[in-house]
Amino acid sequence: MYLRPVQFADSPIERDGEVTRLAGGLLWFSAYELIAVARGARIAQTTLAVSELRAFAEALPAPQAERLYGLAEHIASPRAPIVAGERTLRLDQPLVMGILNRTPDSFSDGGRHIDDDGAAASAGFDMGAAGASIIDIGGESTRPGAEAVWEGDEVKRVVPVIERLSASGTPISIDTRKAAVMEAALAAGAHIVNDVAALAWDERALPVVAKAACPVVLMHSPDPRSGPHGGTGYADPLIEVFDWLEQRIAAVTAAGVERARILIDPGIGFGKSMQHNLALLNGLALFHALGCPIVLGASRKRLIGALSNEAPAYQRLGGSIALALRGAELGAQILRVHDVPETVQALRVWRGMKDAALIGQRG
Incomplete structure (x- = not known):
């Protein structure tokens, strides 16, 4: 499974919980493109609002949920100088x-x-x-x-x-x-x-x-x-x-x-x-x-x-x-x-x- 940040926002002002900051930088986004791949081929592709990711992950088997949480954490974490x-x-x-x-x-x-x-x-x-x-x-x-x-x-x-x-x-x-x-x-x-x-x-x-x-x-x-x-x-x-x-x-x-x-x-x-x-x-x-x-x-x-x-x-x-x-x-x-x-x-x-x-x- 893969996550790509999409639907970038001009500002996070008054959008608490709706947007996530990208890598500690100047950009915010409001959704992920979720891609699922099996045996080298994409089998699913959908858009999830930032606020929907946790509920979606909780319905998955534990390894897949951990994968998504890990990807989301990487996306949001500030990069070391x-x-x-x-x-x-x-x-x-x-x-x-x-x-x-x-x-x-x-x-x-x-x-x-x-x-x-x-x-x-x-x-x-x-x-x-x-x-x-x-x-x-x-x-x-x-x-x-x-x-x-x-x-x-x-x-x-x-x-x-x-x-x-x-x-x-x-x-x-x-x-x-x-x-x-x-x-x-x-x-x-x-x-x-x-x-x-x-x-x-x-x-x-x-x-x-x-x-x-x-x-x-x-x-x-x-x-x-x-x-x-x-x-x-x-x-x-x-x-x-x-x-x-x-x-x-x-x-x-x-x-x-x-x-x-x-x-x-x-x-x-x-x-x-x-x-x-x-x-x-x-x-x-x-x-x-x-x-x-x-x-x-x-x-x-x-x-x-x-x-x-x-x-x-x-x-x-x-x-x-x-x-x-x-x-x-x-x-x-x-x-x-x-x-x-x-x-x-x-x-x-x-x-x-x-x-x-x-x-x-x-x-």
């Missing part, structure tokens, strides 16, 4: 993670910052000044068909930039699936590991993160051991990605990583068709039932081009903003983007509208 050195990042409103690629072949901006450590660090400083709360630094492209990078070269690409940025107190995540790169990046001052393989590609990655006790982003991909774009398709992408992440969270916590330090990413564009991606974006709120902060990385992705006359990556700003705001509307805590100033501005306007609705302003 991210501690990044001397900075503490609260997750009660959407934050921007700026993408800084140190690669010659990334799909969007490959080669832009590959040759000059100082210029790359300056680009990171600029994103922070523009409002990015985290700078996500990567030294290996994950685009389809990209060649694997030797871990030594990856370390040489990312460590000099991390050292420069960390000296200023900038919260940094390292985008890698290699344990050796994680170790070098954390030693250089990175605070978060962002792994497209959810710590499943390198057998040493999970022990490294557990020992470091750092926050980690577990991203879904169909078959992480064969690369982020493997897999053979989905019958029900939303449910199958949820199940995969739920199982991965269980495995990672069993290995010693605290659940409070886990963030999840549904992996938009990784081993998924446009229809799969759209299903995940429309159903994104389901992932709150995992009880972990959601990272949404849809910036400049191929699906934007597919929906806009094959616009190339550098002409996908409008679509990227649309997807970022969709993520904010559904409660994503971190938006991973290339276009930081524009996304920050869009979120500030969105936040202004939310604040006005919350205090009951009219006109």
Whole structure:
């Protein structure tokens, strides 16, 4: 059984018992979509008002009732803040993670910052000044068909930039699936590991993160051991990605990583068709039932081009903003983007509208 928050409300004022706060953030909702699955197929799908959930659960067998109570608790529980050195990042409103690629072949901006450590660090400083709360630094492209990078070269690409940025107190995540790169990046001052393989590609990655006790982003991909774009398709992408992440969270916590330090990413564009991606974006709120902060990385992705006359990556700003705001509307805590100033501005306007609705302003 699964619960997805639906019917979002502008304000909880004078609606006690009718609405529930989503993950301790800026959003409230008045109903759940309840989905029942048996043998891989949906057998029931209905909408329950928030006030009806307990009565519904009490009529179920105990294991199913406990499942629903657990999902509802995960949906409502505030997310633990991210501690990044001397900075503490609260997750009660959407934050921007700026993408800084140190690669010659990334799909969007490959080669832009590959040759000059100082210029790359300056680009990171600029994103922070523009409002990015985290700078996500990567030294290996994950685009389809990209060649694997030797871990030594990856370390040489990312460590000099991390050292420069960390000296200023900038919260940094390292985008890698290699344990050796994680170790070098954390030693250089990175605070978060962002792994497209959810710590499943390198057998040493999970022990490294557990020992470091750092926050980690577990991203879904169909078959992480064969690369982020493997897999053979989905019958029900939303449910199958949820199940995969739920199982991965269980495995990672069993290995010693605290659940409070886990963030999840549904992996938009990784081993998924446009229809799969759209299903995940429309159903994104389901992932709150995992009880972990959601990272949404849809910036400049191929699906934007597919929906806009094959616009190339550098002409996908409008679509990227649309997807970022969709993520904010559904409660994503971190938006991973290339276009930081524009996304920050869009979120500030969105936040202004939310604040006005919350205090009951009219006109």
